[in-house]
Amino acid sequence: MTVKAVATQCTDADKQYEERQKVRSEEIKAVSETIGILTDDEAQTAFSKSSSFIQLSLRTRRVSKAELNRQRAARLLKQTAMKTGSSQLAKIASSMENDPFAKVKESIDAMMAELKKIQAEEADQYEFCTSEIKANEKETAAKTETKADLEQKKEDLESAIATLKEEIATLKAYVAQTNVEMKTASENREAENADFQVTVADQKATQAILKKALDRLKAFYAAKGLLQTKADQTPPPQMKYKKSGGATGVMYMIEAIVKESVDVEKKALYEENQAQKAYEEFIAESNASVAAASENIASKSEASAKAEKDKIATEEDLAATIQNLLMLGEHNVALHQDCDFLIKNFDIRQSARSEEIESLFNAKAIFSGANFGFLQQHKF
Numbered sequence: 001m002t003v004k005a006v007a008t009q010c011t012d013a014d015k016q017y018e019e020r021q022k023v024r025s026e027e028i029k030a031v032s033e034t035i036g037i038l039t040d041d042e043a044q045t046a047f048s049k050s051s052s053f054i055q056l057s058l059r060t061r062r063v064s065k066a067e068l069n070r071q072r073a074a075r076l077l078k079q080t081a082m083k084t085g086s087s088q089l090a091k092i093a094s095s096m097e098n099d100p101f102a103k104v105k106e107s108i109d110a111m112m113a114e115l116k117k118i119q120a121e122e123a124d125q126y127e128f129c130t131s132e133i134k135a136n137e138k139e140t141a142a143k144t145e146t147k148a149d150l151e152q153k154k155e156d157l158e159s160a161i162a163t164l165k166e167e168i169a170t171l172k173a174y175v176a177q178t179n180v181e182m183k184t185a186s187e188n189r190e191a192e193n194a195d196f197q198v199t200v201a202d203q204k205a206t207q208a209i210l211k212k213a214l215d216r217l218k219a220f221y222a223a224k225g226l227l228q229t230k231a232d233q234t235p236p237p238q239m240k241y242k243k244s245g246g247a248t249g250v251m252y253m254i255e256a257i258v259k260e261s262v263d264v265e266k267k268a269l270y271e272e273n274q275a276q277k278a279y280e281e282f283i284a285e286s287n288a289s290v291a292a293a294s295e296n297i298a299s300k301s302e303a304s305a306k307a308e309k310d311k312i313a314t315e316e317d318l319a320a321t322i323q324n325l326l327m328l329g330e331h332n333v334a335l336h337q338d339c340d341f342l343i344k345n346f347d348i349r350q351s352a353r354s355e356e357i358e359s360l361f362n363a364k365a366i367f368s369g370a371n372f373g374f375l376q377q378h379k380f
Contacts, residue, residue: 115357119350126346129339136335140328143321150318157311164304171293171300178293182286189279196272203265210258217251 091107342349 112357115353119353126342129335129343133335133339136328136332140325143325143328147318147321147325150314150321154311154314154318157307157314161304161307164300168297168300171297175290175293178286178290182283185279185282192275196268199268200265203261206261207258210254214251214254
């Protein structure tokens with residue numbers, strides 16, 4: 001049943017009930033006054049003289065007094081019936097005028113049945129209200145807890161997404177920077193290799209020229225017999241010129257230059273190999289780092305996409321939960337509007353109605369000729 005249907009049903013039932021209660025209260029007041037009239041001391045004395053109230057009412061002066069009381073009660077019921085528009089009281093009053101016993105007892109039975117029916121319906125309504133309010137409060141508490149969990153989940157997902165995006169941005173910046181560094185390293189390596197090639201070419205050219213010059217000197221001095229051997233290479237005394245010794249010194253100088261050029265070439269080759277090795281290691285490490293970072297980016301991007309999807313689903317669940325809470329709140333307000341009066345006054349109303357039923361029972365017993373002791377012994 002929808003919230004609107006329940007609210008409408010409860011509102012209509014409560015309104016009808018209050019209208020019936022207003023009329024019934026006046027009816028019961030009239031009936032109570034009637035019973036008071038019929039159960040005063042004089043009426044009790046008259047009823048106890050004989051089991052046949054009708055016969056005595058036709059023969060004795062005391063019964064005539066009871067007849068007068070009966071007529072007064074009938075008029076009172078008529079007045080109340082005209083005031084409230086109650087057809088039941090009007091029928092009872094008419095019965096009291098025409099047949100003060102059988103029809104009145106029949107009417108009392110009908111009223112007792114009606115009161116008992118209302119008593120049961122009100123009990124059912126009370127059970128419905130209390131159970132519905134309890135169920136509403138229980139469901140509201142559960143939905144409120146669910147709402148808190150969903151809000152926390154949404155907050156956690158938002159935090160996780162922000163962290164993942166920051167980490168992805170950092171990794172992408174690292175990859176970009178590493179690629180720039182590799183490009184720079186490659187450019188530097190090319191420039192260093194180009195320098196190396198120039199250096200080696202220059203040294204080889206120098207060595208070739210010097211060797212050619214050295215070979216020419218050797219050929220000249222050998223032809224003149226002026227070429228010294230290593231055994232003859234004794235330094236000449238100071239300030240004394242030796243032609244052959246000078247030639248040998250020049251050759252030694254050229255050989256030293258050639259040797260130095262070879263050393264420069266070897267050093268350049270060594271440095272080139274070391275630079276190439278360092279470059280290759282750097283490129284290999286950088287490529288591995290970029291690959292790992294790219295894999296990490298892909299993993300975090302997938303996690304971020306999943307978190308975004310979960311966040312959307314959580315927001316939908318949260319919106320549905322909030323909507324449910326709003327509906328539960330509206331239903332709770334409607335229930336309390338329709339049920340609070342009934343729940344608050346249930347025991348009093350039930351007790352009062354029980355007294356009404358008992359009063360009607362007593363009235364019927366009086367009409368049937370029961371004595372006051374019977375009425376005291378019989379309790380509902």
